[in-house]
Amino acid sequence: MIKTIIFDFGNVFINLDIEGWQKNMLDTFQIDTLSEEILAFNNFYEQGLISTNEFLEFYIENFPKLSKEDITYVWNYILKDFPKFRLDFLKTLKASAKYKLILLSNTNELHISWIKENVSFYEEFKNCFDAFYLSHEIHLTKPNNDIFEFVLNENNINAKECLFIDDNQNNIKAANALHIQTWHITPYTEDVINLFETKNDLF
Known part of the structure; x- marks a missing residue:
């Protein structure tokens, strides 16, 4: 029982839009796939092993044309209703x-x-x-x-x-x-x- x-x-x-989120992320970052380093940082962030600021700074270092606001929008794109x-x-x-x-x-x-x-x-x-x-x-x-x-x-x-x-x-x-x-x-x-x-x- x-x-x-x-x-x-x-x-x-x-509700999540996982496929749309992944496509939007790749399009925004102008890459074909997420590197092992990016995937590892995403995982560290999910575990709370790095701060939000450290997480955003990592993305800015890799994609300097984007702002923290841009990255936050891309990251939260997965979340729907x-x-x-x-x-x-x-x-x-x-x-x-x-x-x-x-x-x-x-x-x-x-x-x-x-x-x-x-x-x-x-x-x-x-x-x-x-x-x-x-x-x-x-x-x-x-x-x-x-x-x-x-x-x-x-x-x-x-x-x-x-x-x-x-x-x-x-x-x-x-x-x-x-x-x-x-x-x-x-x-x-x-x-x-x-x-x-x-x-x-x-x-």
Whole structure:
């Protein structure tokens, strides 16, 4: 029986445009692909191992024609709308008091700042969770095993009584390896509000 539900943030609650973001980034930077160094810095930033200022300075050094504002816009381009009906679903779920609710997201400071400014009900959303973990705050990222072990240990959770919802296949595989139940949600064709219809075998 499921007692805890762990949710990803992007493409579960807030919609993302990953392909558009990648294309816009390459077009803006006038490059064909992101270098290993850029990918590493992006990962450091997601883990909170470098500050926002250090992150932006790195991009300015590599793309001196761009301003910090330009880079911030490119970086946040991935973030789209957060339909309020998903908040309503979450609030109903919380009100039922049947499950421990946890958010576990690979999210950085610039993205969260944008969300706080553009999603009017962010604090209401955050308050629905019993625990709220952002990668840049806990210095751990999916799909590494240690982030899942951290959540299980911090909340005294039995993995087999836990459902993890994420749109990333690698994150799902990592959770499965620890015997966590999973839902690999498909953006735009599946929606978290249909959780109990889609995964009724677990509830």
